[in-house]
Amino acid sequence: DAGITQSPRHKVTETGTPVTLRCHQTENHRYMYWYRQDPGHGLRLIHYSYGVKDTDKGEVSDGYSVSRSKTEDFLLTLESATSSQTSVYFCAISAPEREAFTGELFFGEGSRLTVL
Amino acid sequence: KQEVTQIPAALSVPEGENLVLNCSFTDSAIYNLQWFRQDPGKGLTSLLLIQSSQREQTSGRLNASLDKSSGRSTLYIAASQPGDSATYLCAVLISGTYKYIFGTGTRLKVLA
Numbered sequence: 001d002a003g004i005t006q007s008p009r010h011k012v013t014e015t016g017t018p019v020t021l022r023c024h025q026t027e028n029h030r031y032m033y034w035y036r037q038d039p040g041h042g043l044r045l046i047h048y049s050y051g052v053k054d055t056d057k058g059e060v061s062d063g064y065s066v067s068r069s070k071t072e073d074f075l076l077t078l079e080s081a082t083s084s085q086t087s088v089y090f091c092a093i094s095a096p097e098r099e100a101f102t103g104e105l106f107f108g109e110g111s112r113l114t115v116l
Numbered sequence: 117k118q119e120v121t122q123i124p125a126a127l128s129v130p131e132g133e134n135l136v137l138n139c140s141f142t143d144s145a146i147y148n149l150q151w152f153r154q155d156p157g158k159g160l161t162s163l164l165l166i167q168s169s170q171r172e173q174t175s176g177r178l179n180a181s182l183d184k185s186s187g188r189s190t191l192y193i194a195a196s197q198p199g200d201s202a203t204y205l206c207a208v209l210i211s212g213t214y215k216y217i218f219g220t221g222t223r224l225k226v227l228a
Contacts, residue, residue: 031214042220043205050214058215090159093215102167103148103209105216107159 003027004108006091010116019078021111023091025071030095031104032074034058034066036087037110043090049074081115088112118143118210120221130198130227137191137222139206144184147209151180151191154203154221164191165206168211196226 003026010021015018023032033048037059045058047066055066063085065077078085095101119142139149142219148167152160164173164180166189172181179192189206205221 031186033177033216043207043218049213092160092216102165103150104162104165105150105207105209106162107152109159110157 004091004093004106006089006108006111008111009109010112011101012116013081013096014116016080019081019111019113019115021076021089021091021113023074023076023108025074025091025093027093027106028071028097029093030071030097031093032054032095033092033105034064034074034076034084035090035092036060037090038087046089047075047083081113086115117209118146118149118217120144120178120206120208120217120219122204122206122222125220126223126225127184128225128227131196131198133196133226135193135196135224137193137224139189139191139219141176141187141189141208141217143210144165144187145211146184147211149180149182150179150207150209150216151204152207154205160205193224198226201225 005023005024014090034046037043044060046064049068067075083102088110092105094105121140122187150165151163154160166173166182177194182189203221203223207216
């Protein structure tokens with residue numbers, strides 16, 4: 001178990017409301033990622049972080065922002081949720097500090113978001 | 117642009133059968149390839165990681181091979197069991213980046 005906790009695990013919200021998903025890791029990995037998983041599209045990268053305060057966009061970043069103020073926490077914010085953002089969101093981590101980089105990726109259990 | 121394809125999308129086999137899942141990618145400039153298992157409503161569990169310089173990796177009844185030049189990887193499952201029923205995904209890490217590209221998965225059902 002890679003020590004990744006996502007919260008909340010389930011959330012139902014209304015269109016136009018802000019939503020923040022949290023990913024917390026206890027493994028001191030340098031890189032953190034947010035993906036969304038949708039039927040027919042597989043896993044798509046939203047944003048990722050390669051260090052504290054260092055983030056970059058993925059392929060489906062519109063409508064999402066992220067922040068990483070501490071190594072262990074990576075937040076995903078939907079400023080104004082839309083129905084198209086109904087999905088399962090996964091956090092992933094890689095590159096443990098003080099270990100050789102292998103590129104192995106570890107996932108959290110997911111956060112199921114429904115936007116009505 | 118790197119694309120990862122997994123065929124078939126779904127597979128149903130009787131218990132005890134040996135089976136092969138396929139993963140293909142369009143750009144050979146990869147750092148590694150990773151196979152995952154995903155159970156319904158759960159996250160992805162890492163099964164095998166193959167570095168670009170390696171040809172195969174084994175773990176128990178699982179064996180994964182990598183042919184970078186042809187853009188293919190296979191996951192071999194020996195003596196399949198009903199507990200192997202899950203979705204299997206492959207992903208490649210693009211060389212020189214921190215980005216992973218995923219296939220859409222093969223949904224496996226092993227019948228008792």
